[in-house]
Each structure stands twice: as C-alpha cells, then as structure tokens.
Amino acid sequence: xxxxxxxxxxxxxxxxxxxxxxxxxxxxxxxxxxxxxxxxxxxxxxxxxxxxxxxxxxxxxxxxxxxxxxxxxxxxxxxxxxxxxxxxxxxxxxxxxxxxxxxxxxxxxxxxxxxxxxxxxxxxxxxxxxxxxxxxxxxxxxxxxxxxxxxxxxxxxxxxxxxxxxxxxxxxxxxxxxxxxxxxxxxxxxxxxxxxxxxxxxxxxxxxxxxxxxxxxxxxxxxxxxxxxxxxxxxxxxxxxxxxxxxxxxxxxxxxxxxxxxxxxxxxxxxxxxxxxxxxxxxxxxxxxxxxxxxxxxxxxxxxxxxxxxxxxxxxxxxxxxxxxxxxxxxxxxxxxxxxxxxxxxxxxxxxxxxxxxxxxxxxxxxxxxxxxxxxxxxxxxxxxxxxxxxxxxxxxxxxxxxxxxxxxxxxxxxxxxxxxxxxxxxxxxxxxxxxxxxxxxxxxxxxxxxxxxxxxxxxxxxxxxxxxxxxxxxxxxxxxxxxxxxxxxxxxxxxxxxxxxxxxxxxxxxxxxxxxxxxxxxxxxxxxxxxxxxxxxxxxxxxxxxxxxxxxxxxxxxxxxxxxxxxxxxxxxxxxxxxxxxxxxxxxxxxxxxxxxxxxxxxxxxxxxxxxxxxxxxxxxxxxxxxxxxxxxxxxxxxxxxxxxxxxxxxxxxxxxxxxxxxxxxxxxxxxxxxxxxxxxxxxxxxxxxxxxxxxxxxxxxxxxxxxxxxxxxxxxxxxxxxxxxxxxxxxxxxxxxxxxxxxxxxxxxxxxxxxxxxxxxxxxxxxxxxxxxxxxxxxxxxxxxxxxxxxxxxxxxxxxxxxxxxxxxxxxxxxxxxxxxxxxxxxxxxxxxxxxxxxxxxxxxxxxxxxxxxxxx
Numbered sequence: 001x002x003x004x005x006x007x008x009x010x011x012x013x014x015x016x017x018x019x020x021x022x023x024x025x026x027x028x029x030x031x032x033x034x035x036x037x038x039x040x041x042x043x044x045x046x047x048x049x050x051x052x053x054x055x056x057x058x059x060x061x062x063x064x065x066x067x068x069x070x071x072x073x074x075x076x077x078x079x080x081x082x083x084x085x086x087x088x089x090x091x092x093x094x095x096x097x098x099x100x101x102x103x104x105x106x107x108x109x110x111x112x113x114x115x116x117x118x119x120x121x122x123x124x125x126x127x128x129x130x131x132x133x134x135x136x137x138x139x140x141x142x143x144x145x146x147x148x149x150x151x152x153x154x155x156x157x158x159x160x161x162x163x164x165x166x167x168x169x170x171x172x173x174x175x176x177x178x179x180x181x182x183x184x185x186x187x188x189x190x191x192x193x194x195x196x197x198x199x200x201x202x203x204x205x206x207x208x209x210x211x212x213x214x215x216x217x218x219x220x221x222x223x224x225x226x227x228x229x230x231x232x233x234x235x236x237x238x239x240x241x242x243x244x245x246x247x248x249x250x251x252x253x254x255x256x257x258x259x260x261x262x263x264x265x266x267x268x269x270x271x272x273x274x275x276x277x278x279x280x281x282x283x284x285x286x287x288x289x290x291x292x293x294x295x296x297x298x299x300x301x302x303x304x305x306x307x308x309x310x311x312x313x314x315x316x317x318x319x320x321x322x323x324x325x326x327x328x329x330x331x332x333x334x335x336x337x338x339x340x341x342x343x344x345x346x347x348x349x350x351x352x353x354x355x356x357x358x359x360x361x362x363x364x365x366x367x368x369x370x371x372x373x374x375x376x377x378x379x380x381x382x383x384x385x386x387x388x389x390x391x392x393x394x395x396x397x398x399x400x401x402x403x404x405x406x407x408x409x410x411x412x413x414x415x416x417x418x419x420x421x422x423x424x425x426x427x428x429x430x431x432x433x434x435x436x437x438x439x440x441x442x443x444x445x446x447x448x449x450x451x452x453x454x455x456x457x458x459x460x461x462x463x464x465x466x467x468x469x470x471x472x473x474x475x476x477x478x479x480x481x482x483x484x485x486x487x488x489x490x491x492x493x494x495x496x497x498x499x500x501x502x503x504x505x506x507x508x509x510x511x512x513x514x515x516x517x518x519x520x521x522x523x524x525x526x527x528x529x530x531x532x533x534x535x536x537x538x539x540x541x542x543x544x545x546x547x548x549x550x551x552x553x554x555x556x557x558x559x560x561x562x563x564x565x566x567x568x569x570x571x572x573x574x575x576x577x578x579x580x581x582x583x584x585x586x587x588x589x590x591x592x593x594x595x596x597x598x599x600x601x602x603x604x605x606x607x608x609x610x611x612x613x614x615x616x617x618x619x620x621x622x623x624x625x626x627x628x629x630x631x632x633x634x635x636x637x638x639x640x641x642x643x644x645x646x647x648x649x650x651x652x653x654x655x656x657x658x659x660x661x662x663x664x665x666x667x668x669x670x671x672x673x674x675x676x677x678x679x680x681x682x683x684x685x686x687x688x689x690x691x692x693x694x695x696x697x698x699x700x701x702x703x704x705x706x707x708x709x710x711x712x713x714x715x716x717x718x719x720x721x722x723x724x725x726x727x728x729x730x731x732x733x734x735x736x737x738x739x740x741x742x743x744x745x746x747x748x749x750x751x752x753x754x755x756x757x758x759x760x761x762x763x764x765x766x767x768x769x770x771x772x773x774x775x776x777x778x779x780x781x782x783x784x785x786x787x788x789x790x791x792x793x794x795x796x797x798x799x800x801x802x803x804x805x806x807x808x809x810x811x812x813x814x815x816x817x818x819x820x821x822x823x824x825x826x827x828x829x830x831x832x833x834x835x836x837x838x839x840x841x842x843x844x845x846x847x848x849x850x851x852x853x854x855x856x857x858x859x
Contacts, residue, residue: 076106079154084116084139085162092124101126109146115139137164168212175205184226195240198226202244206251219259219287221252223299232306242310245303249314252300256321259287260328273394274339274346277387281336288329295322331377338375341367346394354399354422358429364391365437373447381450388434388456395430396463399423400528403470409521411483413474420467420474427464431457462530469539470527473520479580480513480549492576496563505556509549516545550585553577557589561596567604567643570597571650578652591654597647598658604643605665608636612673626684630677637673640666 080102081089105114111128117138119125131138142159143149149157163170184198206222213220227235227245235241272280294300307315345364349357368387372379402423408416434456438449482489494502520542526532557577564570574594581590611617612633619628644666653659704712 076149076151076154077102079149079151080114080116080141083141083160086116086118086139087137088118089116089124092118094124098124098126101128104128105141105143106149109143109148112143114141116141134166137162168208168215172205172208172212175208180205181225195244199240199244199247202226202248203251206248210251210255217283219255219291221255221291221294221300222248223297223303224248225299227306228299228302232302232309235306236309242306242312245306246312246314249303249307249312249318253314253318253321256291256325259291260324271393272390273397274342274387274390275350275394277390278336278339278343278346281332281339285329285332285336288325288332291325292329295325334376335378338371338378341370349394349398352398354402354419354426357395357398357426358433361430361433362437365433369437369441381452385451385455388451389459392430392456392460395426396459396530399426399463399467403467403528405521405527407486408470408474409517410486411477411481411488412486413478413483414485417471417474420471424464424467427460427467431460459530463528466528466530466535469535473517473542475582476513476546477517479583480546480553481510481517494560494576498559498563502556502560505552505559509552509556512545512552513549516542547585550583553580553586554589557586557593561593564597564600567597567601568646570600571646571653575650575652581652581654587654591656594654594656595658597653598656598662601643601647601662602665605640605662605669608640609669609672611636612669612676626680630680633673633676633680637670640669 077099102114105111105128113129115127115130115138117125117127117131117135119135125131130140139162140160143157144159145153145157147153147157180201183201186194189197202222202224205224209220209222224245227241235245304315304319342364345360345367349360349364352360368384368391371387372384378384403419404412404416434453438453441447441449477483482491491503492506493499520538523532523535523538527535529535557573557580560573560577561570564573570593574590574597577586577590580586617629617632619625619632623631644663647653647659647662699714701711702714704710706712
C-alpha cells in the first residue's frame with residue numbers, strides 16, 4: 001500500500017488539483033460525444049467526497065484487495081486503448097510512464113478523469129485531468145463511481161468519448177445533435193419537470209449558439225426544434241410551449257438590438273480610419289444580409305405564425321426590428337457602394353511618407369464630396385463629419401509611423417526635427433485643403449457646408465502640439481547636451497583661471513538634463529497618443545526642469561564674462577554660448593553680454609580718440625616729425641580696425657541698437673583719422689622747398705675729388721630746418737656727417753632710414769678701402785634716390801601693388817600736387833606714396849599698445 005501511495009504522490013504533479021479536474025471533467029462530459037452505456041455525468045458529483053472515507057475499510061481484506069488490484073495492472077490497458085479513437089495513436093510511442101499513469105488512474109478511485117492526446121511538441125501525453133492548452137483532438141475517460149476499474153465494471157464505471165476541434169462548437173454539436181432531440185421527444189417525464197427543464201435548455205442552447213458564432217463575428221438566431229413538426233393550431237393550445245417560443249423571440253429581439261448597437265459603437269470609433277469605415281460597412285452588409293436570410297427561414301416563419309395565432313405581444317416589436325433589418329441591409333449596401341471609391345486612394349495613402357501625402361488630399365476631399373452629394377443614405381451631417389474625422393485619424397496614424405521616438409531620445413536631433421516638421425506640415429496641409437474645399441463648396445453649391453470643423457480637427461491640432469513638444473525636446477538636447485545627429489559635439493574649451501570651473505558647471509548641467517530626459521522617456525502610455533493625458537503632466541515636469549537649467553546657464557554665462565577685458569575674448573565666449581541664444585530666457589542674458597561687449601568696444605574707441613586729440617604725439621628722437629605723426633595715427637587706426645574686424649566677423653552677434661551706435665562711432669573715428677593724416681600731409685608738403693624734387697635725380701655716389709680712384713657719398717646737404725631733429729644717435733657716430741641729415745622726403749618716399757644711416761656709417765669706417773675699379777661701368781652715375789625708391793618699392797610691395805610704385809615722372813607730378821593738395825587727379829598717387837608703412841614692429845608695439853595699465857594689447 002505504501003508503494004502505491006508513493007506512486008500516486010509521484011504522478012499527482014502531472015495534472016491539476018482535484019477540484020479543478022473535477023470541474024473540467026464535468027465540462028468535458030457535457031461537451032463531448034458520448035460513446036458508453038453509463039449513466040448521466042451529473043450523477044457522480046454527489047459522491048465526489050466519498051473516496052477519502054472508503055480506502056481504509058478496503059484494507060481489512062488484504063487478499064480481496066490483492067485479487068482486485070492484480071487484474072487492472074495487467075488487463076485494463078487493452079480496454080482503454082481499444083476505446084481510444086485518436087488520430088495518430090497507433091503510431092505513437094507508448095512508454096512505461098504512460099503505463100504508470102494509466103495504472104494509477106485505474107487503481108485510484110479519487111482520480112475522476114483521464115485524457116489522452118497527441119502534443120505537437122512532446123508526442124503522446126496522458127494526463128489525470130484536462131490539458132492546460134486547448135488540443136485539436138483528445139480522448140477522455142470519466143470515472144462515474146469511486147471504485148477501482150476492472151474488466152467487470154468498466155462499462156458501468158467509465159464514460160468515454162472523443163472531442164475534436166474547439167470545445168464550444170463541439171459542445172453545441174453534441175447537445176443539439178444528440179441530447180436535445182431525445183429530451184424534447186421524451187414523454188415519460190412529468191409535465192412540470194419536462195416544461196421546466198425544456199425552458200432552461202432552450203435558454204442555454206440560445207446563449208450557447210449566440211456565443212459560438214459571436215466568436216467569429218456573426219449573429220445567428222437559435223431556432224427551437226421542439227414545435228417544428230407541429231401545426232400552429234395545435235401548438236397554440238400548449239401555453240407552456242408558446243411561452244418557450246416567446247422566450248426564443250425575446251432572445252432574437254435582444255440579439256438584433258445588440259448587433260445594431262455594437263455596429264453603431266464601431267461606426268463612431270474615435271481612432272478608426274477610412275479603411276476601417278469601409279470594412280465596417282462590409283461587415284454590416286454581411287451581418288444584416290445574414291440576419292435577413294435567417295428571418296425568412298422556415299423555422300422563424302413557423303414561430304411567427306404560432307405567435308400570431310397566440311396574439312403574442314412580443315411579435316410586433318420583433319416584426320418592426322425585422323423590417324429595420326431589411327431596410328438597413330439595403331442602406332448598408334448603398335453606403336458600401338459609395339464608400340468603395342475611397343478604398344484605392346486610401347490604400348495608396350497607407351504607404352506614403354508625410355511629405356508626400358499633401359498631393360493626394362485634394363482628390364480624397366473631392367471623393368468625399370461626391371459621396372455627400374450623390375449618396376441617398378450616407379449624406380447626413382454626422383456620418384460625413386465622422387468620415388472626415390477618420391481621415392484625420394488616418395493622417396495622424398501615418399505621421400506616427402514616420403516618427404521614431406527611439407531616435408528622438410537617442411540624440412538624432414536634426415533628422416528627428418525634420419521628420420516632426422514634415423508631420424506638422426502634413427497636418428497643416430490637410431487643414432488648408434479642407435478649408436479650400438469648404439470655400440469652393442460654399443461658393444458653387446446651393447447646399448451649405450454644415451460639418452463640425454472643431455470635431456474634425458481636434459485630434460489633428462492636439463497631434464501638431466505634441467509634435468511641437470517633441471521638437472522642443474530635440475532643441476533641449478542640442479542646447480544642453482550638445483547632441484546634433486546621434487553624436488555629441490565637442491565640449492567647449494574655456495581658458496583663464498575660471499576655465500576648469502566653468503567646464504565642470506557645464507557638465508553638471510548636462511547630467512541634470514539627461515536625468516530629466518530619461519524621466520520623460522518613461523512616460524506612461526503612448527507619447528504619440530493624443531488622448532494620453534499623462535503626457536501633459538510629465539512634460540510639464542520636464543519643462544520645469546528645463547527652466548531650472550536655463551537659470552543655471554544664465555549664471556554660468558555671467559560668471560564666464562566676469563574676467564573679460566578685451567573684445568576678442570568676449571566674442572569667443574559669445575560664440576561658445578551662441579547655440580543657447582535661441583532660448584528666450586538665455587537670450588536676454590546673451591543680449592546683455594553683447595551690449596557689454598559693444599560698450600567695451602566703445603571704451604576702446606574713447607581711448608583712441610583721446611590719443612588722437614593730442615596736438616603732437618610723443619615720438620622718439622630718431623623719428624621724423626610729420627611722417628612719425630602720420631604713422632602714429634595709422635597705428636591708432638589699425639588698433640580699432642582689428643577690433644572692428646573681429647566684431648564684423650562675429651555673425652552670431654545680435655543686431656541691437658548699441659552695436660549700431662558703436663559702428664557709427666567707429667566710422668566717424670576712421671573719417672577723423674583719415675582727415676588728420678591728410679592734414680599732416682598738407683602741412684609737410686607746404687614746408688618743402690620747390691626744388692627738392694630735383695635732388696632725387698642727384699647720384700648717390702660720385703668719384704672722390706680729394707682721393708683719386710675712390711668713391712664718395714654724394715648727399716645733398718639740406719638745411720637743419722628740413723631735418724626731423726638736429727641730432728640722431730646714428731649720425732653722431734661721425735662729426736664729418738653731422739650735417740648730412742636725411743630729409744623727411746626720404747622717409748616719406750619709403751626709404752629705409754636705418755639702411756641709409758648704416759650706409760653712411762659703413763662709408764665713414766671703410767671709405768679708405770673703397771677704390772674705383774678701372775672697369776667700373778658708369779652706371780653708378782644713375783644710382784640716385786629715384787632709382788633706389790623704384791627698386792625698393794618693387795621689392796617690398798606685393799605683386800598686385802607693384803604697378804602702383806612711383807616712377808620719376810610720377811614723382812615730379814606729385815610735387816605739383818604738394819603745392820596744390822586739393823587736386824583730385826594727383827592726390828591719389830601722392831596719397832598712396834604717403835601711406836607706405838615704414839614703422840618697425842617694435843615701435844608700433846610701443847605706440848600702439850593700450851595706454852591703460854594692465855590692459856591686454858589687441859592682437
């Protein structure tokens with residue numbers, strides 16, 4: 001006995017609990033085809049509690065128990081296999097595990113059901129209960145009495161059968177084909193019991209029939225077969241039977257009303273498209289035509305005639321519904337015919353991108369208008385409004401397919417914004433085409449356009465706003481996380497003592513933003529679902545976090561500009577924060593710093609203006625008076641030009657009034673500097689001798705008169721009033737050349753003053769070693785100031801400026817211009833001559849540097 005208990009414990013895990021197995025066994029007994037001679041299935045249920053009390057008394061006779069248990073172990077198996085009608089059972093592999101389960105079911109009175117089926121994955125299966133998954137075929141054996149199964153009691157104890165296909169259709173076939181005809185034909189029952197049971201059986205069969213076909217989307221009327229072979233006059237006399245027929249008609253009426261109500265619910269669906277509308281009318285045609293065909297069946301007409309003779313009050317409502325079904329069937333067929341013209345364009349629309357949809361919308365609107373004008377039943381305000389609303393749903397659905405939320409939240413900013421903008425343009429195009437159609441219809445049709453525009457575009461407007469919210473999410477990723485199109489841009493480099501701290505603050509802002517973005521991505525429900533109200537709450541939290549980040553960024557910009565002392569540094573910082581300037585809150589701080597930058601430029605202009613207003617600048621002793629002043633003014637000009645060039649190249653600077661004023665001040669300063677240079681030029685030319693231009697043709701070298709065979713420097717000795725200063729450091733090297741001073745004319749003509757002085761010094765020290773070669777060509781007589789100037793200018797100037805170099809002929813013309821500087825024709829030549837730069841970089845750095853202590857020199 002202990003071994004049997006262990007075996008039972010080992011096999012009990014293969015089935016469900018005893019209570020659930022008992023319930024499923026009862027269901028299988030009713031839903032299957034009966035093949036045994038046993039009593040009804042409902043009889044064993046009162047004895048379900050007995051097996052726990054019976055086993056102990058059976059142990060009192062060990063020999064009897066042994067004799068009873070021997071036969072099931074060896075002989076019962078053929079009984080089960082011979083009655084198992086299962087496809088594939090003959091080819092299945094029978095194992096010892098199967099023998100153990102079969103033996104356990106035969107010997108254990110507590111096991112109520114055994115099922116055999118072919119599992120598509122595991123092959124032949126035996127379970128003590130119904131399988132968890134629905135099987136296409138299964139054989140069941142139900143124990144009707146809590147006793148062991150033997151050869152003698154098998155037929156009386158076991159009910160068996162085969163179930164094929166789904167359970168509910170199998171149950172309906174079994175009841176309608178086997179049990180119900182026998183029950184209705186039985187006349188041996190007492191009348192009260194028979195009427196009561198027949199009434200409940202009709203109700204059950206009606207509900208079972210309705211459920212079985214509803215699963216397939218159809219409506220089928222249950223026609224009771226109880227009075228089909230009786231004449232109406234005879235049936236009217238049986239009041240109980242008439243009541244049962246009235247119950248069936250009441251059920252028919254409820255079925256028809258539910259079908260019409262369900263169809264109206266589907267018709268007014270909020271998220272359906274035009275193709276679903278066409279499919280709805282197709283199904284409605286099938287349902288209504290199916291009901292219409294059932295209403296003219298012989299069984300229904302027979303019941304109608306019986307209830308008509310019985311003067312039933314339930315007949316009139318049913319006949320009214322039947323007429324509605326007939327009319328509805330014709331209307332549905334008409335509506336389907338007109339709506340079918342939308343099927344092909346809508347199918348083409350389903351494979352288009354949002355940017356290509358706009359070209360197809362006018363045709364669709366025209367087709368809907370054709371339906372409106374010509375359809376006899378679909379031209380109501382509600383249905384046309386619903387059809388346009390379904391078109392809006394279809395456009396929203398296509399746009400949702402074109403938007404990738406994963407790409408949006410993974411940093412593909414540019415492409416995602418392009419997709420979102422395309423969806424917004426598509427929705428706007430749909431609305432614009434609709435309004436144009438309304439205008440044309442109102443202008444050329446006598447029928448007014450009475451559709452509800454608010455209802456049609458409510459979801460479209462909400463979807464456009466959702467797309468704008470997602471564009472804002474993309475912009476925030478670009479502004480606060482440096483995402484561009486799947487990649488992060490380089491981290492800006494901040495120099496100076498506060499550079500590392502500014503970089504850390506910027507990284508902290510990025511970390512906070514990524515946390516807020518992660519919370520928004522985990523929003524409850526669909527982000528693109530315009531009916532998802534959770535989005536507004538989560539998006540508002542995200543916006544609140546963005547406002548905090550904007551405040552942090554404003555503080556970061558302010559701290560970064562604290563150490564700005566020159567314009568180039570400020571321009572560099574504004575370029576760094578330019579990507580954030582599109583945000584309204586940050587733009588105010590950005591514009592304020594741009595104003596500060598222009599104010600810094602204004603202070604630079606004020607310093608230059610203060611230097612310019614000096615009557616005579618402080619020049620070095622070796623610098624000529626007029627040319628030195630002109631060069632000094634040019635350095636001031638270059639100082640503001642460099643700053644202005646930096647500002648002009650900063651395309652990202654906002655166009656503000658302060659900037660325009662600064663540019664105007666700069667232009668006025670440039671004009672004043674040019675006028676000062678012109679005035680200095682006029683003062684110098686007025687102080688020159690009329691014959692000074694002729695000295696340019698004097699040879700610079702000559703044969704020495706004192707020392708034969710040697711060369712001598714042929715400098716013309718100008719008066720001391722023409723010299724820049726009476727004494728210069730280089731000329732003091734020799735008293736002999738004390739009076740041989742270089743004239744301002746040489747410096748103005750772009751001669752290198754240092755070179756000439758070194759030449760004089762070289763001659764002073766090495767003149768005794770310079771001899772005239774007897775083969776020396778007479779060209780030294782042509783080496784004068786004019787030829788030197790021409791050679792010097794051609795070597796110093798760029799190729800493009802060589803053509804503007806001065807030749808002797810132009811110099812003589814310039815001399816006439818000096819006497820009359822107002823001459824427009826010749827001033828250009830002399831002016832180019834005057835502007836030749838000769839100041840060394842060292843002197844420029846000394847003069848051009850900022851006069852304010854501690855200021856950085858502009859590069």
